[in-house]
Amino acid sequence: MTEAKERLCRRIAEKEKTYSDISRKIWEYAELGFHEYRSAKLLQDTLEAEGFQVETGLAGIPTAFKGTFGTGGPVVAILGEFDALPGLSQKPGRDTQEKREETDCGHGCGHNLLGTGSLAAAVAVKAYLEESRGAGTIIYFGCPGEEKGSGKTFMAREGCFEGLDAVFCWHPWDVNGLFSSSSLADICAAFIFHGKASHASASPHLGRSALDAVELMNVGCNFLREHVIPEARIHYAITNAGGSAANVVQETASVYYEARAPRLRQSFEIFERICEVARGAAIMTGTSYKVVRGDGFSDYIPNKVLGNVLMENFREAGAPDFDTHDYALAEKIQSTFSEEIMQEAVTAVEDQHGENAAAEMEGKVLADAVFPINPLKTVMPGSTDVGDVSYQAPTGQILTACKAFGTPGHSWQEVSQSGSSIGIKGMITAAKVMGMSAIDVFQNPRIAEEAKKEFLKAVKGGYHCPIPEEIKPDL
Template identity: 50%
Template sequence: MPSCKSKQSAGEKNFVILEEEEHQRGGVSLIANFSINDYLSSNRERFEAVSKYIWEHPETRYQEFESAAFLADELEKEGFQVERGVGGIETAFVATFGKGKPVIGFLGEFDALSGLSQKANTTTQEPIEAGGVGHGCGHNLLGTGSLSAAYAVKAYMEDHQVNGTVKFYGCPAEEGGSGKTFLVREGVFDGLDVALTWHPSYANSIMSLSSLANYQVYFRFKGVASHAANSPHLGRSALDAVELMNVGVNYLREHVVQEARMHYAITNSGGISPNVVQSEAEVLYLIRAPKVSQVDDIYKRICKIAEGAALMTETEMSIVFDKACSNYEPNRALERILHEKLVEAGPVQPTEEEKQFAEKIWNTLSEGEKKNFIAGMESFGYQGDGSEFEGKFLADIISDYVPSDKVMAGSTDVSDVSWVVPTAQLTTATSAIGTPLHTWQMVTQGIGSFAHSGMLLAAESMAAAAIHLFENEEDLEAVKAEHAERRAKEPYFCPIPEGVKPSATK
């Protein structure tokens, strides 16, 4: 069996649990006869097979039928009790082992992205299917890594007759669907004491930054069709309304908070015949800002612009709210524990073959992408100037943990979980330095040996953090107290209105 990951020296930084006697070695709690690293290493081929299955069956938001069923089946085989279709979402599920407190959960994702079909382990863009779906954000790794951590904790609990509960949350539609936000709204995470998760990247660090909240909303215009030459005066163009709305929003950009982002895509232009006045048109807006309240203010102003566009064109306008998510709320006490376990596990030491492949991937990046690699790392919590990566193409160090008040220029539905449950996230290197998310380069590296080693490093770190919380009630109470203090100052409200239902498309 191949090792979970290459260590700097045999047995170094390996989280071990010794039975009966407890003692300290370099700050690690030892309770013998159980090694998380050994457990993951001995099951590596099994976990790689799970990752590869999900990678080979890419599915977009709320359409993850094969991936969700496969993961749920695997968890049942492992002895978890699985509840499917939770929160009214067919591809969402919760797997549970054990009983009583504490209840520690691992969040797993498995959705993919359209237009990113790509062959594995190549250095050129080669779609498997033109325009097809691919795992451009590494969610095959994310879901499998969290599952691996849940398995390791279960094995420990069985070995040591531990009271408590471990849960794996099968979370669909992170990409553009805010699946977890819907699940939070439906109370799926109620009763959970702590949530742990991770995300693939090209860094090894704690994801300590907040994130942007967002709303995603369709604006639909209905006009009157007419012959564009013979009777244009009788027509009322819905496409004109969309264009005028976009112009108005572009003028609004100067008058919102600096961190705000307003993206749009015309999803229905009303047809392809220029000699017909377009009677219907639609534009989809994604509105982001550091706080939900800021997003809501901008959204209300955009609604007024849409109303104005409808008035100017004498068309009718309707709004369809698609999804939303909150800003991420870090839990510093939990992050410190997770970082401690990441450091103890130690970084992956790449092989020469992995280094050579990573260099070839680096050479496919644009000059802008190469220059941006430090900013990409910083968004995942990296601290430093990048000098330690001089001449390297894979990250082989673990970043220091420095809590930050900065905001990542992106959004995640993990955020809503963090408002209702103490939550911490880490990232591990699974791709070549500089690899942007949502690209063919990310897809092609998604089932390579280095990616799977990074995945199991994440699993080891999360499992060790969970076991630490089972063993150390005082630390768990500190984590929960920090969360309670934040919520006392700023209670949570779900940004998705009650009447809005999750769907693949609107």
């Protein structure tokens, strides 16, 4: 490890208590997307105290912000999230399900760690820039509303991430490795049908049923499934069935749709066909309809150049060093998982990190190795708003072990561990790896050049935000 990187790691380790406290506070606040006022303030205050210039209210979202330090290029950004999930209240560091009295929400995706670990990296990189007296800028992006709200997509729509040379981010996980798969793009919209109310028995001929239209649209889309690419996903929820009276022809009814596919272009194509099915349903039922677009995500394009930089540093930094106390908690937590969940965890590792990695994790409680890059191209069957960032700048993302192997996302077990020393150790590791990688970008201009070359090739055609201009963040 170079001297500069050693100093960076030492700095992060020395402040572990500070970062542990910040992460714990955000864990306790457990604020939902776009309502992360106290969490955002804490992160902003810390950045300001460290000498960053803080700008708040990005993209018209009160809790979206950035902290900038330095001058000139290269410009390296690190992404932080800090929103919690509803219905996941849980006491920290427990191996049984116990709700907290103060809140109904919990950090079931470890975003208290995510936001703080990224901040730790940015602060350490700032110290490096001061010391080296070289040109370069480090930006911490406070990205709200990841769980529900597509915060980064709205930020990308305003061009927040344009022109950055490298973006690093991470996510708390149950293994250590690169987030090398892409994710699904997603287009969402509500279809609202309008018919004519009437007595369903006395004068049904005068009625035009909006509920019929919703039902026929769903039937049409269920047939459509066979004729789209197999990786696509079409989901719907009936959000208004037109009331509870069977003897009234339903005047209005609505259904909410999501069209997911490996590339944004494919999602748009499927979405267009769903719109045609809606038009057909309206014609069949003599109703009218309107489409109200909602959230959206672009697919994630992992930048291989930045991925290699991250993984070289990850190998040097090593896996989080868990102690006997961590193992004891993780073991108890893991014993609450069914055999099915554990099998699913092994399959997930195999898909993302390859056969050897899956064999390595069998029977393990906490991940103690860093998996090498798996050259297989896979698509994660979910969506993330980091995808929209990856369409505006080269982006690399790692995963670090912050929970017992097998811990499902969005579970009370994850909330418990996000508030424990297991999570903190994974968070500190992530901060070191991202910080070291930023140093590489500042020291070696070829990295940014190569990353950009790859990025421009991957996003040929540019960025088309999946959320139309008229849709505002659901604050």
